[in-house]
Amino acid sequence: MRREEPGLVVLPPRLAGVEAVRVTGDTRLWSGVSTRYGVTVVYAGAFDFWYRGRAWTQAAGMLKLKEPGEVHRDLRVHAPVTAQSMTLEAPWVEGAARELGLRAPPHLPALSEGQGHAEALALHAALRDPGSDALALQGLLAGMLAALLGAGTHAPVEASPRTRRAALRARDLLHESVVEGVSLDALAAASGLGRFHLLRTFRQELGLTPHAYLTHLRISRARELLARGVSAARVALEVGLYDQSQLHRHFVRIVGTSPGAYARAVRGTSTSPKKDAGRAAHPRR
Structure with missing residues (x-):
């Protein structure tokens, strides 16, 4: 800043x-x-x-x-x-x-x-977070504008084979863009829908916003890498996250435990109680 x-x-x-x-x-x-x-x-x-x-x-x-x-x-x-x-x-x-x-x-x-306040708070917070990617920011901006203009992005849309196919095309692009990420405009272009229509359709068809869906894909990939012994710092970069702290935050929220604890559990390792006791006795070592 x-x-x-x-x-x-x-x-x-x-x-x-x-x-x-x-x-x-x-x-x-x-x-x-x-x-x-x-x-x-x-x-x-x-x-x-x-x-x-x-x-x-x-x-x-x-x-x-x-x-x-x-x-x-x-x-x-x-x-x-x-x-x-x-x-x-x-x-x-x-x-x-x-x-x-x-x-x-x-x-x-x-x-x-009331109207648009929660959406504005979320976008303002994301603008301060260096880990917020383009898809997150664009989705939050679209949600705020829709709320302020009186047309929320969570409003239901009429389900049809066309809208289902559009949501699946956007989903497929998210699967192809786990590491590099993708913009809301690119998803809209791939789906053939406008940005706001896509946000409503995607959430209705798949149950998550596009950015939340991408975050789940990234954490799923992170679990695979952690199980193979890749360090958390390296995993964050390899799944397209900003840094290890962002990986930790999303991992705890989605998986329910930290990346380190997950890696130890899935690989059948644990920290030695004797070492833990030594660290507690000598915190500066």
Whole structure:
């Protein structure tokens, strides 16, 4: 992360057309003209701001939304603010609206206390995580936009042989892309469906999002490699994960134990109690 000044961090670019900034304990009053769509999550603190001809108050648990061409001006900070803001180029949002069959350009409320909040939190967290790959970020962005525009990606679609075949084509591409990964756009192209239609169809047909499905494939491959004696650090790289800590997190969640414990169990080895006792007695060795 590139630190601009105390309390403000510009996150590295992870998605084309999306920028993110995080402030911590901020008490400054900001103002400006929006040239993009904006989605801000407040984690702590509260402040008043002027927007669309009136004053608003934003506190933790609320989304602050902005549209291009509109003026925002902070009025008062009630308590130091910790927040993360992302801005999206207009084609991202307007293209999403068209794909979802909505009118474009879409109109967003100034504040949202429920709709899209969970999705925005998930995307903001993923933007801070260097292990988040393109498919994860694109899927989360699509889910957030669908929620904000009132057309969730979990909404059921009409099942048909065509949609089933489309989901299976996307599934097959995931199996071919375990190590290198794949983008949501590539999956959509392979399936013959739009991104949002694919997300709904894939989840309905296979029970997981495309990214969750890919993660399960990676952990399945990791189990095979660990059983052969490959180190966890090497396994993480060979299954397309960012590092060993990301492997550990996903492995525990999916398998129920750590990679090291799994490797020892499946290979019939264990740590010697005597060695364990020695380590406990001499923690600095």
